[in-house]
Amino acid sequence: MDSPVSRTETSSSSVANQRVLVLDFGSQYAQLIARRVREQHVFCEIVRHDITAEQIRQHAPRGLILSGGPSSVYEPKAPRCDPKLFELGLPILGICYGMQLACDALGGRVDNCPNREYGPAKLQLVNHSDLFDGIPETTDVWMSHGDQVTRVSDDFTALARTSTCPIAAVKHRELPVYGLQFHPEVTHTPLGSLILRNFLMVVCGCEGTWRLGDFANETVQQIRRQVGDARVICGLSGGVDSSVTAALLYQAIGAQLSCILVDNGLLRKDEKAAVISEFTNHFHADLHVVTAEDKFLADLEGITDPTEKRRRIGRCFIECFASEAQEIQNARFLAQGTLYPDVIESGAAADGPAATIKLHHNVGGLPDELGFELIEPLRDLFKDEVRRLGLELGLPEDIVWRHPFPGPGLAVRCLGEITRDRLEVLREADAIAVNEIKAAGLYRDTAQAFVVLLPVQSVGVMGDSPTYDNAVALRCVNTDDFMTADWSRLPYDVLARISTRIINEVKGVNRVCYDISSKPPATIEWE
Numbered sequence: 001m002d003s004p005v006s007r008t009e010t011s012s013s014s015v016a017n018q019r020v021l022v023l024d025f026g027s028q029y030a031q032l033i034a035r036r037v038r039e040q041h042v043f044c045e046i047v048r049h050d051i052t053a054e055q056i057r058q059h060a061p062r063g064l065i066l067s068g069g070p071s072s073v074y075e076p077k078a079p080r081c082d083p084k085l086f087e088l089g090l091p092i093l094g095i096c097y098g099m100q101l102a103c104d105a106l107g108g109r110v111d112n113c114p115n116r117e118y119g120p121a122k123l124q125l126v127n128h129s130d131l132f133d134g135i136p137e138t139t140d141v142w143m144s145h146g147d148q149v150t151r152v153s154d155d156f157t158a159l160a161r162t163s164t165c166p167i168a169a170v171k172h173r174e175l176p177v178y179g180l181q182f183h184p185e186v187t188h189t190p191l192g193s194l195i196l197r198n199f200l201m202v203v204c205g206c207e208g209t210w211r212l213g214d215f216a217n218e219t220v221q222q223i224r225r226q227v228g229d230a231r232v233i234c235g236l237s238g239g240v241d242s243s244v245t246a247a248l249l250y251q252a253i254g255a256q257l258s259c260i261l262v263d264n265g266l267l268r269k270d271e272k273a274a275v276i277s278e279f280t281n282h283f284h285a286d287l288h289v290v291t292a293e294d295k296f297l298a299d300l301e302g303i304t305d306p307t308e309k310r311r312r313i314g315r316c317f318i319e320c321f322a323s324e325a326q327e328i329q330n331a332r333f334l335a336q337g338t339l340y341p342d343v344i345e346s347g348a349a350a351d352g353p354a355a356t357i358k359l360h361h362n363v364g365g366l367p368d369e370l371g372f373e374l375i376e377p378l379r380d381l382f383k384d385e386v387r388r389l390g391l392e393l394g395l396p397e398d399i400v401w402r403h404p405f406p407g408p409g410l411a412v413r414c415l416g417e418i419t420r421d422r423l424e425v426l427r428e429a430d431a432i433a434v435n436e437i438k439a440a441g442l443y444r445d446t447a448q449a450f451v452v453l454l455p456v457q458s459v460g461v462m463g464d465s466p467t468y469d470n471a472v473a474l475r476c477v478n479t480d481d482f483m484t485a486d487w488s489r490l491p492y493d494v495l496a497r498i499s500t501r502i503i504n505e506v507k508g509v510n511r512v513c514y515d516i517s518s519k520p521p522a523t524i525e526w527e
C-alpha cells in the first residue's frame with residue numbers, strides 16, 4: 001500500500017475505435033449530445049473546446065460536433081476552436097453556437113437577431129442534403145438562441161429556414177462542415193435523432209457497432225491486464241454505481257476482489273442485508289462488513305449542524321475503511337464508481353467551460369493518502385448505461401434501479417440531533433413511503449423519494465388521547481440530472497396511503513407533510 005495514488009485512465013480507446021468528439025463550448029446540452037450519439041451505437045466523448053487539431057488527430061475520431069454555448073462569437077472573450085480543425089478533412093457538425101462559430105470561421109457573419117427564438121419552430125428545408133435524408137420538408141425543431149448567422153460566404157449553401165431565422169441549417173460546398181441553428185439533441189426536436197444519425201452514419205461513415213456488452217468485455221480484459229495478481233478493494237454502499245463497479249470487477253478478477261461495506265448505522269431499512277445477500281450469495285465475493293454504528297453515532301452525538309455532520313461522517317468513514325483495507329493483504333488498487341458526468345462535472349477530464357460551474361457532492365471519496373492506484377471502470381459511462389450494464393452483469397432490478405442515496409445517509413434526513421431512536425422512526429417511515437410508491441408502480445417515474453424526520457413536534461389526537469409527536473416530510477422529485485428538480489405530482493390516493501400508514505404504523509409520528517418545493521431554490525435533500 002505504499003505506492004503513490006495515480007488515477008488510472010480506463011480509457012476506451014480500444015473499446016471504441018469509431019468515435020466522435022463533442023467539443024464543449026459551455027452548452028447545457030453537451031452531455032445530452034454525447035448520449036444521443038451513443039444511442040446510435042457510436043462511442044462519443046466530450047472534450048474541451050480549445051483542444052488542438054493535433055490532439056484531435058491523436059484521438060482519431062470519425063467526426064466532430066461543436067456544441068452550443070452561452071457566448072456570442074463576436075465577443076472578444078468568446079470561446080473559439082483551433083482554426084486548423086477545419087483543415088483536418090473531418091466531418092464537422094456545428095450546433096447553435098457551434099454553427100455560428102463554424103460560419104464565422106469560414107467567412108460568414110453572425111449578429112444578434114431582432115427576434116430571439118426560444119422554443120418550438122417550424123423548420124423548412126430549402127436545399128437537399130444528406131444530413132436531412134428522410135426528413136420531411138417541414139418539421140418541428142427546438143430553437144434556443146439570441147444570435148444567428150445572417151450571412152454566409154459563397155462557400156456555404158443554406159439548407160433550411162424558419163419564419164424568423166433565414167439561415168437555420170448550412171453545409172459547406174467543399175468541406176464536410178454542417179451547421180444547425182436548432183437543437184437536434186433535445187426531445188422537442190422529434191426527428192433530431194434521425195438528423196444526428198444521418199451525420200454519424202452517412203456523413204461520418206460510422207457503422208454504429210459500439211455496444212455496452214463489448215464495452216464490458218473489453219473493460220474486463222483491461223482490468224485483468226492492469227491488475228495482474230494484485231488485490232482490488234471496492235467500497236460498497238448499496239447504491240447502483242458501487243454495485244455495478246463491484247460486479248464488473250468480480251467478473252474480471254473474481255477472488256482477487258475484496259469489497260468493504262461500512263455499516264455506519266445510517267443506512268436505509270434492509271439495505272445492509274440486501275448488499276450482503278447479493279454479494280455473498282450471488283457473487284460469492286470476499287465481503288468485509290465493518291460494523292461501526294456505535295462509532296458513528298457516538299461521534300454524531302449532540303451534533304445538529306449539517307456541515308459538521310457531513311464532516312464527522314466523512315472522517316469516520318475514512319477511518320473505518322482505511323483500517324479494514326489495511327488488513328487486506330496484497331491490496332494495490334482501489335475501485336471507485338465514478339461516472340462520466342462526475343468526471344465532466346468535477347473538471348477532472350474534459351473540463352470545458354461548463355465544467356467548473358457544477359461541483360457535485362457525489363464526487364470526492366477517499367483521500368489520496370491511502371496510497372492506492374485508482375480503478376474507475378465506469379468513468380466513460382452515463383447513469384442509464386451503468387444501469388443497463390448492471391442488468392447485463394446479473395444484478396437484480398432492485399439494486400440497479402435504486403434511487404440515489406447520499407453518502408452521509410439518513411444523517412442528513414434526520415434533521416436536528418441524530419439518535420438511534422430518531423433514526424429508527426425515520427427508517428420505518430421511509431420504508432413505508434418507498435414501498436407504497438413502488439406498489440403504485442411509480443418508483444421508476446420518480447428520481448428520488450424519501451422521508452425526512454423534522455425536528456418539530458406538533459399536537460395531534462389519536463383515539464381519544466391527545467398526542468405531541470414528530471412531523472415528517474415526504475420528498476419526491478423528478479429530475480434527469482439532479483442539478484434541477486421538480487416535486488413529483490404523486491396521485492392524492494398514493495399520498496393518502498403513505499400518510500395513513502406512517503401515522504398508524506410508526507410510533508412517534510402524528511403528522512406527514514408533502515414537500516412541494518422545486519430545486520432551485522430548494523435542494524433535493526433538506527440538509
Ligand code: XMP
Pocket residue numbers: 310361362404405406407408448482483519522523524525526
Ligand atoms: P441536493 O440536495 O444538493 O442533492 O439537491 C443533489 C443530489 O446529490 C445527493 N446528495 C449527496 N450525495 N453526499 C452524496 O454522496 C452528500 O453529502 C449529498 N448531498 C446530496 C442527493 O441525494 C441528490 O441525489
